[in-house]
Amino acid sequence: MKKETEIFGIRSVIEAIKSGKEIDKIFIQKDLQGSLAKELIALAKKNNNTVAYVPVERLNRFSSKNHQGVVALISPITFADFENLVIQTIESGKNPLFLILDQLSDVRNFGAIIRTAECTGVDGIIIQKKGGAPVNADTIKTSAGAVYNIPICKVDHIKDAIFYLQGSGVQVVAATEKASELLYDIDLSVPTAIVMGSEGKGVSPSVLKTVDHLAKIPMKGEIGSLNVSVACGAFLYEITRQRL
Structure with a gap:
């Protein structure tokens, strides 16, 4: 490794x-x-x-x-250029699926998310240059090596990346318990980017204001939130289900 x-x-x-x-x-x-x-x-x-x-x-x-x-x-990997990745994905004829991580800080959560993203056909993961978890040996191990199979992009500002995706015809959906809309009620069969927030604070308020949809997962227990990597898996597999 x-x-x-x-x-x-x-x-x-x-x-x-x-x-x-x-x-x-x-x-x-x-x-x-x-x-x-x-x-x-x-x-x-x-x-x-x-x-x-x-x-x-x-x-x-x-x-x-x-x-x-x-x-x-x-870093043990070479990061992809964000704008080039978006253009290439769209021009390839794929139905784009991107994952945006807003200030995720735990490297093991990061690795687990990368692994799930690779298994669900995510075209690229977007992270901010400052403040997020690094790609290190723990990330690689937790991802089971998936970090080498999926493009990861670093951007200066998450909001600018969202505006670029929206301008390219990609809807942006943020995962948040503040949403009134359930994940299952949103059409995810169209070009989509999912935003997952940090472990402690979730998606930042300024980012929430820029997205097209806010979506939540129904919770039945006493605990009000899921681990971010688990929640991300629920979102990505609902997209997979809708696109089958």
């Missing part, structure tokens, strides 16, 4: 960014000083890399190597 690669040192990380490596996250020591550190921070900001400012003890846990206050995690 190909795992995340860790890159140590300011200059090494700068060169990794410049060479176009798929960087999941950059850890920078708090209050790191120097012209080279400033160059790295500016370059990371320009390229929309996710940066976390952490104490030196956190960096030391990665390795005893001389990290110079900087460690970067390189």
Whole structure:
């Protein structure tokens, strides 16, 4: 299994960014000083890399190597270009099905969702560049390797991706317990993108305002919500049922 690669040192990380490596996250020591550190921070900001400012003890846990206050995690996969994926899917004659993950944070949930998405014929998964779960060794293991079989795209803003999909003739449906409409009452046989929210907060309010439909799963027990990967499976298999 190909795992995340860790890159140590300011200059090494700068060169990794410049060479176009798929960087999941950059850890920078708090209050790191120097012209080279400033160059790295500016370059990371320009390229929309996710940066976390952490104490030196956190960096030391990665390795005893001389990290110079900087460690970067390189993704084990190459991310697909979002707009190209949408265009290619539509032009292929398929009935498009996309999955949008809004700030999902747990890598095991992410991996389980990828596995279900691959099994249900999802054409691509869209995540935001900042704030979401990374594709790491745990993601790959939980996905049972499905991460290598389905395109995953990173976008700057989820809302912009939704507007692009809607402009391309794809309806966007958000999964939320706030909905008045049941999942089963929506026509999912047409080109569709499903939005699943984060474990704690669900789909963000600003995203909910942009979608075409809000949909919920009927709940019979005392607990008011499902695990996000389970809920995602219910949505994707209802789409599969309607399209059979």
